[in-house]
Amino acid sequence: MDKLPVNHMQLDRLVLDWMAEVRTYILKEIQRPIIVNTKSNMRDLVTNLDQNVEKIYIEKIKQYDPNAQILSEEGFGDEITDLTGPVWIIDPIDGTMNFIKQRDEYASMLAYFYDGQAQGAWIMDVVKNEIVHGGPFQKVWLNQNLMEPPVERSLEQSLLSFSGIHLLYDHFQYQTMARAALGYRVYGSAGISFIRLLKGQLGGFTSVLKPWDFAAGLILCQALGLQVKTLDGQTVNVLSSNVILAAQSLVATDIKMLTNTSSNL
């Protein structure tokens, strides 16, 4: 049956093993002092653990498939210009500020494409030990439980999750959306927001995201029937930064009508 270059269920179990190992590593190392460095600005942080976890994943991926191209947040992967062949996208620790300040509500994410086609994705809430995983061929799972598409609600009956900084400065009409929603949340982690969206706890999530922030969420949301597009309704370019809206389709429609109307005022 499976003519694709991977056995999806087998690969899924293999990556779940990698993630269990990464989780044990993080929870052990987090007991010791963490070395924090800034990247582009004082709120853009990297720790020695982000870097070490990335190296663990890269080693495992290269062992599994020496030909794989790897796009990764902390720069130990490859320079990637297209999605030909096997491509992995890694976010070792998503929500680094939560990781440093809260030791809670951070995620670890992997996404796998072949010739640009989604093959599998994994988002782990490290502290809760919750992993949403799967893809278009193997369905979507919360740990060992099959997930169902969430019940659709309208925007005014839904909670939205935003990037805090863009909401605060009202970029992309975020404050208009927040006022129209039932309520909104700011969690400080794309991975945590994607998990909540997939579980039906949120109706939508929007933020400016780099490939490693959204790749796994994109695959899992689409496999579960949720919509992931740029905020202006375009197909997401997996290799670049995007203003992403991941949402139930009813919420996405309501947001589109709302922001179009507001633009014309």
Next chain:
Amino acid sequence: MDKLPVNHMQLDRLVLDWMAEVRTYILKEIQRPIIVNTKSNMRDLVTNLDQNVEKIYIEKIKQYDPNAQILSEEGFGDEITDLTGPVWIIDPIDGTMNFIKQRDEYASMLAYFYDGQAQGAWIMDVVKNEIVHGGPFQKVWLNQNLMEPPVERSLEQSLLSFSGIHLLYDHFQYQTMARAALGYRVYGSAGISFIRLLKGQLGGFTSVLKPWDFAAGLILCQALGLQVKTLDGQTVNVLSSNVILAAQSLVATDIKMLTNTSSNL
């Protein structure tokens, strides 16, 4: 030694038993359909479970002390005009929107005063099964573990938690505070925010709160050396609605300087 009208450790253990029973009740009942009604507006909700949990607490308190006065969110308690004698303040389910929409990140809270003096408080994160409890005589505990006062950071090194609606409309200079902080979060529950503040995951939390929203947080924060005042620096009136700032003292000082400066611009 203990000349006060209660043995605090004994009472603490008793109330922990009440909370364990309430937790079991909520997690069982939440499997069934929940009846939701609106109160003052479409975002002010009450469920049959809020009401039932309140009745459970009231029955237990009345059994423990028939003379106790009870101030409670859903109106099954007493009309209270002063803090004479034993007074209990109940929030059966705090974060009702999270409770309804997420089945996660909601709290149950109790606070106990005698002649206006704090005696004990309990905040339970129902899903995580985390209870912060204690008071001025019995120290502050996270489940069975003694809590230490959090390490003090400045505002620009701290995360703040806000009431979403007041941040969105920039009431009380909240957007100015959010811009000056390292980052901010919106969780949709005072109880969950207080727990994170007590654990040192946040530097401060500010919102417009009713007595049942803040009474337990007030007692626990003060017992752990955190500051709880109105946003303009006044002592909190336990029997009325207040704009509350609960924060590490360094963060409170930074916020005071910031908002004073901004007002003079």
